[in-house]
Amino acid sequence: NNLNAFDIISFSSGFDLSGLFEEK
């Protein structure tokens, strides 16, 4: 397989900082 462990990790929601910019 060609899956890279770091690429898999990058799917984590914890990496998505866009929530910081959403109007609350």
Add this chain to the structure above:
Amino acid sequence: MGCYFSKKVRKTPGYEDPTVLASETPFTVSEVEALYELYLKLSNSIIEDGLIHKEEFQLALFRNENKKNLFADRIFDLFDVKRNGVIEFGEFVRSLGVFHPNAPLEDKIAFAFRLYDLRQTGYIEREELKEMVLALLHESDLVLSDDMIESIVDKTFKDADTKDDGRIDQDEWKAFVSQHPSLIKNMTLPYLKDISLAFPSFIARTEVEESELSELA
């Protein structure tokens, strides 16, 4: 010089001059001011003390202050440069600056390395890598057998750990990222390219020098 930061704007305990922050980051003064408006919202969402606590960070990211996430924890800890349990305004702007599309690639690569160096040993170790993969699987619907996980971690380590000493150092990480640029795609937030235009409600409440306004026109 115009009065580009209004006296009517509250100053948080860790407040820093936007001109200084702009000089140290890819942001303009008006973008730092927009970030301050955002910072005020985030830092008063649960505890009204003008500082971003971990629960407030998690609430912003996940709309849930109690959600546990290994990577959000690590990002919070890296933003909290002073290690005092809160993200101050200067820490917020300088850290977000690394995620700016115009930030130096080296800064992004170094930040990602520190993110993955869970135990802060100066190396990414195999056990840390496996722990991160397991954490991702735990929060997602993706199911992989233990054999597959071992195989993926082994393969990644074999490719990245070129010195074959069982750990990935910063030089190996840089070389690995240069071969796999997608590894740092999370380190760029397009939102930051022009935050004052993307979030006009923030900038509308700040006062900006006329010269900067004319630049935006």
